[in-house]
Amino acid sequence: MRDFRDAKAMAQTLRESLTNKAVTISHSESLELVSRMLGVADWNTLSALLHAERRDTIAPITNLKTTTAFYPAIPLRDLVPFPNATYPLFVGRERTVQALNQAFEGGREIVVAIQREAAVDDPQFSDVYEIGLLAQLLELETLGDGTLRVLTRGLRRVALRSFAAESAAYQAEVADVSEGATRDARDLIRRIYQRFQDYTATLGILVPDIWLFFDQTRDPGQIADTVATRMKLSISDKYELLATLDPMKRLERIDALLDVPQRPVSANYAATKRQALDHAGRRRHQYATLEHFLLALIEDAEASAVMRACDADLASLRQGLAQYLDNELKHTVTEVGSAEPTAAFRRVDQRAALHAQEVGYAAVTGANALVALFAETRSPAARLLADHGVSRGRADKTIGRGVG
Structure with missing residues (x-):
């Protein structure tokens, strides 16, 4: 097993198989079953074991410098x-605030450590990843709720030798790491340039500065870091990029992550897309629109679970969509051919794959497509969702809780 995402994929497959046999279990229950199948007491234990295994495989620390230094540190x-x-x-934990104060009183340099699990409130050395970042503090602002907003600039990667609370503030001992020599990668950079243009266009990401940067540098490591900063990825995927010290390997991984059409699609979501085309075909509509898509998502197990968690009245939403399709799209009725997905339909499908990548799903689901639909703000489908209380923010929070 490669990592915890494989275990999650096994749990999803188990859940779908049981559903086909009229046995319904929750996602958390399927995770617990997979854990016991693998001889582990529960999912939390299995996840911890797999994270520890990844520590030895995804981020080997090579070319570690022998000299170390101590810095104030903050966990993210x-x-x-x-x-x-x-x-x-944005900082609120007392020990983090104390570390910032120490850094501002000194050389304004601080070590940023990335937590393995966000739920840990008082992380120790075992709770943070081995590779961190030495950063420079630029500005500090105290907000009305007592938290701090601090502007930082990343300087270079470092390897953590220790991380602990010292005198009420976090402190880390770190060593510099060598990222190796840069090599010519013009063909790879050219492909990433094109793929990243498509990626940002699909997600509507504005990056006016990056194209000039591509023209000015041919350093594979800098290009990989600049693109990684702007990509929407899960924490684990982003950390793998940070921990990949070889610039060429880092650039190659960026290239693979930008190749999103290869992401697998769940059986439910594949059936949902076919159902959307069927909704258009039965009405003899020339095009399959986002409204046909949303009508199919109401029947999708993952998407409908998210909508119900947002308190949507699915029967009323279904009725509103049917009325729109039957009354407002009469001009698209045709006697020949099958329904063709609109450009917006295709954009949502592409965004769904990117959202699955961002949240760490092993396969694209209807829940990802539902989130991807919100970007089409001018569509009646997005407006109908808003009318029923389903927003991007509520959907994201719901998915974050494991629904869908």
Whole structure:
């Protein structure tokens, strides 16, 4: 087994197989069953074991410098920063605040450590990844709720030798790491340039500065870090990029992550897309629109679970969609041919794959497609969802809780 995502994929397959046999279990129950099948007491234990195994495989620390230094340190729950990028950080934990104060009183340099699990409130050395970032503090602002907003700029990767609370503040001992020599990668850089243009266009990401950067540098490591900063990825995927020290290997992994059409699609979601085309075909509509898509998502197990968790009245939503399709799209009725997906339909399908990648799903599901639909703000489908209380923010929080 490669890592915990494989275990999650096994749990999803088990759940779908049982559903086909009229046995319904929750996602958490399927995770517990898979854990016991693998001889482990529960999912939390299995996840911890797999994380520990990944520690030895995905981020070997090579070319470690022998000299070390101590710095104030801050743990991050939900962000992986990269060198040469500027980040605003929002800090509330007392030991983190104390570490920032120490850094501002000294050389304004601080070590950023990435937590393995966001739920840990008082992380120790075993709770953070081995590769972190030495960062420079630029600005500090105290917010109305007592938390701090600090602007930082990433300087370079470091390897953590220790991480602990010292005198009420976090402190880390770190060693510099060598990232190796850069090599010519013009063909790979050219392909990434094109793929990243398609990626940002699909997700609607505005990156006006990056194209000039591509023209000015041919350094594989810098290009990989600059692209990684702007990609929407899970914390584990972003950390793998941070921990990949060889610039060429890092660039090759970026290339693979940008190749999103290869991401597998769940059986439920594949059936949902066919159902959307069927909704258009039965009405003899020339095009399959987002409204046909949303009508199919109402019957999709994962998407409908998210909508119900957002308190949507699915019967009322279904009725509104049917009325729109039967009354507003009469002008698209045709006597010949099958329904063709609209450009918006295809964009949502592409975004769904990117969202699955971002949240770490092993396969694309209807829940990913539901989230991807919100970007089409001018569509009647998005407006109908809003009318029924389903928003991007609520959907994201629901998925974050494991629904769908």
